[in-house]
Amino acid sequence: MFFHGGNHSRALGAAGGLAAFTLLLLSGSAIASDDGHDGDGRRGHRSNAEILWDQFGIPHIYGPDLLTVVRGLGYAEMENHAETILMNVAAARGRSAEYFGPGALNANINNDITVRTENIPNRALTWLLTGGADQFAIIQAFVDGANEYTYRPGVTIDPSFRRVLPLVPMDITEGIQNTVHFHFMPNQDNLPKLIMAWQTGGIDAAKAVACGFTPGCSTGTAVAGNAMHGGSNGWAIAPKKSASGNAILMGNPHLPWGNNTPIPPIDGLGIYQWMEANLVIGDPEHPTLNASGVAIVGSPFIAIGYSDEIGWTHTNNTIQNTNLYELTLNQYGFYDFGGIPLQLVPRTDYIKIRQPDGSLVRQKIDI
Numbered sequence: 565m566f567f568h569g570g571n572h573s574r575a576l577g578a579a580g581g582l583a584a585f586t587l588l589l590l591s592g593s594a595i596a597s598d599d600g601h602d603g604d605g606r607r608g609h610r611s612n613a614e615i616l617w618d619q620f621g622i623p624h625i626y627g628p629d630l631l632t633v634v635r636g637l638g639y640a641e642m643e644n645h646a647e648t649i650l651m652n653v654a655a656a657r658g659r660s661a662e663y664f665g666p667g668a669l670n671a672n673i674n675n676d677i678t679v680r681t682e683n684i685p686n687r688a689l690t691w692l693l694t695g696g697a698d699q700f701a702i703i704q705a706f707v708d709g710a711n712e713y714t715y716r717p718g719v720t721i722d723p724s725f726r727r728v729l730p731l732v733p734m735d736i737t738e739g740i741q742n743t744v745h746f747h748f749m750p751n752q753d754n755l756p757k758l759i760m761a762w763q764t765g766g767i768d769a770a771k772a773v774a775c776g777f778t779p780g781c782s783t784g785t786a787v788a789g790n791a792m793h794g795g796s797n798g799w800a801i802a803p804k805k806s807a808s809g810n811a812i813l814m815g816n817p818h819l820p821w822g823n824n825t826p827i828p829p830i831d832g833l834g835i836y837q838w839m840e841a842n843l844v845i846g847d848p849e850h851p852t853l854n855a856s857g858v859a860i861v862g863s864p865f866i867a868i869g870y871s872d873e874i875g876w877t878h879t880n881n882t883i884q885n886t887n888l889y890e891l892t893l894n895q896y897g898f899y900d901f902g903g904i905p906l907q908l909v910p911r912t913d914y915i916k917i918r919q920p921d922g923s924l925v926r927q928k929i930d931i
Contacts, residue, residue, distance in 0.1 A: 615640055624842040630853075631705040633843050634864050638709030641839055645861045646714065648837050650725040652862055653735045655835070656742035658685060662916035662924060663727045673927075676915040681931050682746055688737035703733045706864030739862050743835045749885040758888045767890040796879040815868040815877030817858075837861045
């Protein structure tokens with residue numbers, strides 16, 4: 565879904581000691597036809613979102629309803645971090661090699677094989693279809709805003725990244741899986757180290773590595789270690805414990821504000837990139853919602869933040885998120901799971917690899 569309306573921007577003079585900021589008038593959360601309806605007959609949103617950028621590069625996004633503001637958030641995130649978002653989308657689709665080539669030491673090929681093996685795209689579609697109409701509308705609004713920015717005249721996105729466009733709703737559920745479930749959680753439990761040990765020395769080698777992360781363990785019962793020597797923290801302080809007499813919530817995520825994790829073709833892009841934003845729904849003097857905080861770029865929600873009524877945060881935990889299991893197959897291709905015989909179901913997938921001349925080579929993956 566694209567929007568082709570007449571958006572414009574204009575620079576305003578400094579006010580109240582702030583640096584100059586840009587006022588962007590965006591379309592609302594859906595494309596409206598001339599009769600004010602979407603192509604499927606639903607009533608379209610014609611509301612505008614107003615984005616004010618302060619001297620710290622933080623967008624303050626105003627709109628009359630949730631979908632208008634979320635569309636503005638998508639627009640603002642893309643304006644601040646287009647290449648980062650598009651790189652992360654390509655990776656979560658399992659199509660990095662198709663857009664950017666094999667990568668250094670075949671990094672893009674390995675990424676795509678891993679993503680397809682983990683079945684992230686198919687699961688992302690299931691999440692999207694089962695998440696309900698409200699969730700879908702929010703995701704669609706965010707994607708529409710992000711795409712809208714990329715089609716503005718004069719936008720300077722590196723041409724190699726434009727191959728990834730347009731964003732689609734599935735990109736959001738793919739990105740959450742790839743970042744949280746298949747990077748952050750396994751890394752918390754040192755799972756990549758266990759897998760590497762298992763690939764070279766079998767399950768006994770993996771258990772020995774796991775035992776190194778679990779003091780006093782027996783190698784026969786070792787699991788992925790989750791003892792963290794560093795990480796995020798969060799603090800909730802009751803009113804009677806604070807000097808002001810007010811409740812205090814502190815979120816301290818320990819993730820960089822700047823670009824991180826060098827990934828070709830442009831160094832400095834990463835999946836853990838934060839962006840700060842302020843979302844205001846309704847009359848700014850008496851808003852329905854006034855929320856500030858940070859979102860991981862490419863996501864349509866504030867992950868750590870606060871409103872006029874409540875604050876929220878999250879941090880590392882000592883729970884066992886992930887582990888490594890070795891399955892023993894019998895002659896019929898079945899394995900035992902909790903006393904129940906289950907059969908491995910093989911499937912085939914394909915990735916594409918961009919060549920120096922721009923052509924694409926198809927590679928089969930047996931999973």
